């Protein structure tokens with residue numbers, strides 16, 4: 381098969397050995413994959429794949445099942461599926477544990493389906509399973525126009541949780557509002573902490589989903605309501621910060637750190653099952669949609685990475701595979 385390999389500082393579409401499905405896995409003929417910010421970090425050496433995972437980039441895919449490992453009853457050859465991967469998506473073929481595979485929602489093509497698994501699994505896991513978001517609780521989503529952010533806004537909309545965002549400019553905030561956010565702060569010119577009181581009638585946010593980390597910690601803690609939960613899913617603004625333990629104690633705050641990729645197959649399968657039951661029907665009803673900024677042929681992955689790195693995207697950049 382062909383796959384994208386990291387060749388010095390370039391991405392190259394090379395011949396590599398075909399993977400073979402092991403017990404409990406399915407082999408997918410990929411028709412599309414999608415870029416995640418983590419791919420850019422992995423490429424530069426900062427986010428190595430977990431033990432046993434493919435060294436090939438790519439955390440999600442969509443395509444057809446072409447072979448089944450021993451013990452897999454849920455899928456058969458020819459099924460149209462999408463999958464959450466620990467690696468290996470930027471390739472014509474990929475092996476994946478069956479629990480991380482879902483059927484393509486009715487009405488979606490492979491390019492749209494490839495934009496779903498990583499960002500909806502991340503948003504769902506962290507809002508509902510980690511932060512235990514309850515009905516009507518108020519949410520702040522940093523990087524609201526990112527792949528994860530656009531998924532999280534739409535989840536909040538269907539679960540009736542008012543949400544606000546931060547994003548890099550008025551145009552991006554307007555796109556977030558179209559998707560269901562109540563409003564937002566331009567991270568380059570406005571302080572979300574100053575706006576938070578007005579947005580939440582002085583009460584603060586119940587949940588903040590934060591891929592920024594260090595640079596936002598102080599303002600995040602100040603913006604949380606009593607019993608608020610801050611889920612840290614990324615470190616785009618650094619890994620170190622001062623924590624006011626007094627504020628945490630008095631407001632009974634919780635800070636939760638969370639990654640998806642390194643979790644067990646069983647834990648990822650639980651998230652995927654939750655998506656199938658709670659999110660796939662909303663996609664099929666048109667209440668939630670994949671947000672795709674661009675579809676680019678996989679041989680031009682270099683150009684697609686540059687587009688993501690520009691911070692000029694809303695939602696996902698998808699790679700098509702002929």
Ligand SMILES: NC(=O)c1ccc[n+]([C@@H]2O[C@H](COP(=O)([O-])OP(=O)(O)OC[C@H]3O[C@@H](n4cnc5c(N)ncnc54)[C@H](OP(=O)(O)O)[C@@H]3O)[C@@H](O)[C@H]2O)c1
Nearest residue numbers: 416417523526527528547548591613614616638639640691
């Ligand atoms: N923990 C997990 O399991 C997990 C899983 C998936 C993703 N993530 C994390 O979630 C984040 C979003 O991922 P993605 O693939 O959806 O991203 P993406 O679509 O590439 O979007 C990232 C956006 O973040 C904003 N940004 C960039 N640098 C920033 C900085 N220094 N401070 C604040 N904002 C910045 C930019 O938007 P604006 O200019 O509009 O702000 C950029 O477009 C990443 O940090 C990723 O690592 C974590």
